[in-house]
Amino acid sequence: xxxxxxxxxxxxxxxxxxxxxxxxxxxxxxxxxxxxxxxxxxxxxxxxxxxxxxxxxxxxxxxxxxxxxxxxxxxxxxxxxxxxxxxxxxxxxxxxxxxxxxxxxxxxxxxxxxxxxxxxxxxxxxxxxxxxxxxxxxxxxxxxxxxxxxxxxxxxxxxxxxxxxxxxxxxxxxxxxxxxxxxxxxxxxxxxxxxxxxxxxxxxxxxxxxxxxxxxxxxxxxxxxxxxxxxxxxxxxxxxxxxxxxxxxxxxxxxxxxxxxxxxxxxxxxxxxxxxxxxxxxxxxxxxxxxxxxxxxxxxxxxxxxxxxxxxxxxxxxxxxxxxxxxxxxxx
Numbered sequence: 001x002x003x004x005x006x007x008x009x010x011x012x013x014x015x016x017x018x019x020x021x022x023x024x025x026x027x028x029x030x031x032x033x034x035x036x037x038x039x040x041x042x043x044x045x046x047x048x049x050x051x052x053x054x055x056x057x058x059x060x061x062x063x064x065x066x067x068x069x070x071x072x073x074x075x076x077x078x079x080x081x082x083x084x085x086x087x088x089x090x091x092x093x094x095x096x097x098x099x100x101x102x103x104x105x106x107x108x109x110x111x112x113x114x115x116x117x118x119x120x121x122x123x124x125x126x127x128x129x130x131x132x133x134x135x136x137x138x139x140x141x142x143x144x145x146x147x148x149x150x151x152x153x154x155x156x157x158x159x160x161x162x163x164x165x166x167x168x169x170x171x172x173x174x175x176x177x178x179x180x181x182x183x184x185x186x187x188x189x190x191x192x193x194x195x196x197x198x199x200x201x202x203x204x205x206x207x208x209x210x211x212x213x214x215x216x217x218x219x220x221x222x223x224x225x226x227x228x229x230x231x232x233x234x235x236x237x238x239x240x241x242x243x244x245x246x247x248x249x250x251x252x253x254x255x256x257x258x259x260x261x262x263x264x265x266x267x268x269x270x271x272x273x274x275x276x277x278x279x280x281x282x283x284x285x286x287x288x289x290x291x292x293x294x295x296x297x298x299x300x301x302x303x304x305x306x307x308x309x310x311x312x313x314x315x316x317x318x319x320x321x322x323x324x325x326x327x328x329x330x331x332x
Contacts, residue, residue: 088114146173158194249282
């Protein structure tokens with residue numbers, strides 16, 4: 001068996017790996033027949049030798065390779081894009097059926113050469129990052145699996161406080177299970193046991209503003225205020241997001257792709273896709289006008305600090321800005 005596990009959701013990748021390992025450990029001998037290789041340093045000859053070795057007194061031998069995709073040049077489909085690994089797909093098809101070869105990588109683009117090489121001899125499984133919409137269902141299923149009974153308000157509160165990071169959510173569910181046992185967990189218990197993840201909430205706020213969801217944006221802003229987050233930091237994150245949207249809009253208007261946006265902004269593929277989706281709400285002029293509005297907010301805050309009559313307190317200025325930007329119906 002040959003499989004590539006890739007995507008921004010490292011938790012789902014890890015669970016898929018654990019499931020594959022368990023499925024091929026029926027005789028309990030896989031511990032002595034597992035080899036983990038660092039893709040940053042392994043050579044083609046070393047990997048080929050490891051994958052061709054028969055298991056020792058066992059049904060299967062498992063070889064895991066971490067991060068090999070980072071070694072490969074570019075994102076094209078041609079064999080030469082694989083560099084020294086150009087014949088990878090050829091010899092992958094010749095490894096013995098007793099070998100379970102698993103490649104583990106972060107978010108590789110659809111055109112990454114490792115995807116094509118593995119797909120030719122095995123399968124590629126992609127695990128995208130959780131969205132807020134996906135996270136609600138994931139959290140419900142995960143809670144059921146670990147025996148935690150959450151009320152609907154508790155589910156929403158947990159997502160608000162922790163964000164959509166599955167590692168963090170899984171950890172909080174384990175904590176709630178220890179605390180509550182078979183009892184139902186309400187939002188008060190979540191408030192008492194789950195710390196506020198300010199980073200997650202800031203990103204929720206920024207996305208809600210950029211995507212024109214005023215109710216969600218104001219809710220996230222309230223959570224940040226209660227948690228003591230500095231308005232200037234929130235303003236800086238909003239400005240950063242809209243600078244990326246302006247760049248993405250320019251690239252899209254010039255016929256560029258998501259890959260071009262990713263390269264220009266130097267972000268992960270799933271972040272580039274999100275920025276492009278957000279940029280579609282705006283024309284170039286409305287995106288530029290949004291940056292002007294953010295600058296005006298900053299100017300008003302600085303004027304207030306200098307005691308000028310046209311200034312505005314930072315928390316009030318930020319609240320008006322969030323309501324204004326999230327309520328905009330940008331021109332297409």
